[in-house]
Amino acid sequence: MIFAALMVSMLLSSLNQTVLSTALPTIVGELNGVEHMSWVITAFILASTIMMPIYGKLGDIFGRKPLLLFAISTFLIGSFIGAIAPDMNMLILARAIQGIGGGGLMILSQAIIADVVPARERGKYMGVMGGVFAFSSVAGPLLGGWLTEGPGWRWAFWMNVPLAIIAFAAAATLLHIHKPVHETRPKIDYLGMALIAIATTAIVLVATWGGNQYEWNSAEILSLIAAAVVASVLFVWVEKKAANPVIPMGLFKSKNFNLTTVAGLVTGIAMFGAIGYMPTYLQMVTGYGPTEAGLLMIPMMACLLVFGIIVGRYVTATGRYKKVMIAGSLVTALGLFMLSTLQVDAPVWLICVYLGIMGIGLGAAMQLLTLVAQNSFPISMVGTATAGQNYFRQVGATLGSAVVGSVFASRLGDLLSERLPQAAGGGDAHASSSLTPAIVNSLPEEIKNIVISSYNEALVPLFFWLVPVMLIGVIALLFVEEKALATKIERD
Numbered sequence: 259m260i261f262a263a264l265m266v267s268m269l270l271s272s273l274n275q276t277v278l279s280t281a282l283p284t285i286v287g288e289l290n291g292v293e294h295m296s297w298v299i300t301a302f303i304l305a306s307t308i309m310m311p312i313y314g315k316l317g318d319i320f321g322r323k324p325l326l327l328f329a330i331s332t333f334l335i336g337s338f339i340g341a342i343a344p345d346m347n348m349l350i351l352a353r354a355i356q357g358i359g360g361g362g363l364m365i366l367s368q369a370i371i372a373d374v375v376p377a378r379e380r381g382k383y384m385g386v387m388g389g390v391f392a393f394s395s396v397a398g399p400l401l402g403g404w405l406t407e408g409p410g411w412r413w414a415f416w417m418n419v420p421l422a423i424i425a426f427a428a429a430a431t432l433l434h435i436h437k438p439v440h441e442t443r444p445k446i447d448y449l450g451m452a453l454i455a456i457a458t459t460a461i462v463l464v465a466t467w468g469g470n471q472y473e474w475n476s477a478e479i480l481s482l483i484a485a486a487v488v489a490s491v492l493f494v495w496v497e498k499k500a501a502n503p504v505i506p507m508g509l510f511k512s513k514n515f516n517l518t519t520v521a522g523l524v525t526g527i528a529m530f531g532a533i534g535y536m537p538t539y540l541q542m543v544t545g546y547g548p549t550e551a552g553l554l555m556i557p558m559m560a561c562l563l564v565f566g567i568i569v570g571r572y573v574t575a576t577g578r579y580k581k582v583m584i585a586g587s588l589v590t591a592l593g594l595f596m597l598s599t600l601q602v603d604a605p606v607w608l609i610c611v612y613l614g615i616m617g618i619g620l621g622a623a624m625q626l627l628t629l630v631a632q633n634s635f636p637i638s639m640v641g642t643a644t645a646g647q648n649y650f651r652q653v654g655a656t657l658g659s660a661v662v663g664s665v666f667a668s669r670l671g672d673l674l675s676e677r678l679p680q681a682a683g684g685g686d687a688h689a690s691s692s693l694t695p696a697i698v699n700s701l702p703e704e705i706k707n708i709v710i711s712s713y714n715e716a717l718v719p720l721f722f723w724l725v726p727v728m729l730i731g732v733i734a735l736l737f738v739e740e741k742a743l744a745t746k747i748e749r750d
Contacts, residue, residue, distance in 0.1 A: 263428040264367040271363035272391045276398030279537040281411040289346045301350045305357025307652035308455045313362040314645020315504045321437035329362025330426045337418035369641040377633040378743040384625040385570020389563045399552030450504040457489035465660040512634045518627040521731035526654030528728045531662040542713040557610040561617030580740040586623025591728040598722035602714045669716035677708045
């Protein structure tokens, strides 16, 4: 019953990471803001990233159930604001509020499983959790596409209302889990929380604005880099002295935690850098509508689902995980390389095959990184360890989404300005701002081909740049020590 309640909560968060992906081209065209397109995705990931270590630490101190209920409520408020958003700025704010809740839904669900299931048995549960993510990653784009073509993209927010009510009711009535008891009220690391929020935000703004909205050597970017460095240094100093640090420096004494965290970070960069913009690419280049573009993501997520469950059961049965993680990361790198070879005239089935290969790799490796991190610490630290590793993975996801989105938008604008004739908007800085898939399909054949080839040339080469990033994770996993998975939960 606990697991059922957690699945509903995870579905609520993971569905909203993908539901806007197929609707995004229509949204930015309708609200005239392609230059802010990456922020619709980035705002959610950034907010959830900042909140992850906070939820993890507070869950270890005060118990996870009240925090889960708070996260669901916050997510619901963000969804309501998104549904009525009149412009891109309000939409981005709504996504940030959703992210504040969404970060808790993901972290607390993983940590609660560790509260009740030993590490050796946890593999099959983590596999099913990966399946929920895979399901929502397919259902999200499909649902987003159907809503965009039907009642409108705003229903991608309205639909969260009944889901959130169900998740809240399930968590309130079904979760009866261990709650820590303290003789004195624990001190909360407010300063550490503020510093990690400042550092994370500065890093993401550098990745989003650098070379796009501002030159890399501009005062704005250099100031943000300085802020990120100063906040990071202060954060480490504060955490060493804090009574209950939000990310204890002791986590980094664990070799396996460090190695799987590096692998998780680069996996986040590769995964969100690639899949965040594939539905947009599919709509523009193949000419399919939002729903069809969502359907074309099924091979990737079906492979992620199937291999996640298979690998989870294998790890539970054998206790072995190192070789599987390495193989999965290599296959993910192979999938990225294959995607980087796509041409405008590539058959759709070939795109599906390449996406499927990437899904196999992600399904085999991604869930095990969290399992290895959890297995490195006692139950009293499992929330902090889970959140710490997921924090760095989400930093990677944020950077991947921000950098790919920023470079993609910049390259696309430059290519369209160079290639389109003046009458069609060439040379106009906003030439690509109002381009929706429907508009592109209605253009004269010659202009349409220019736009499509520009989309292909702006995005596809970026996948090749992600291959060496993914190989860094493979190298890190080679040095993981394959420790036995715990067969019971040791409580203080």
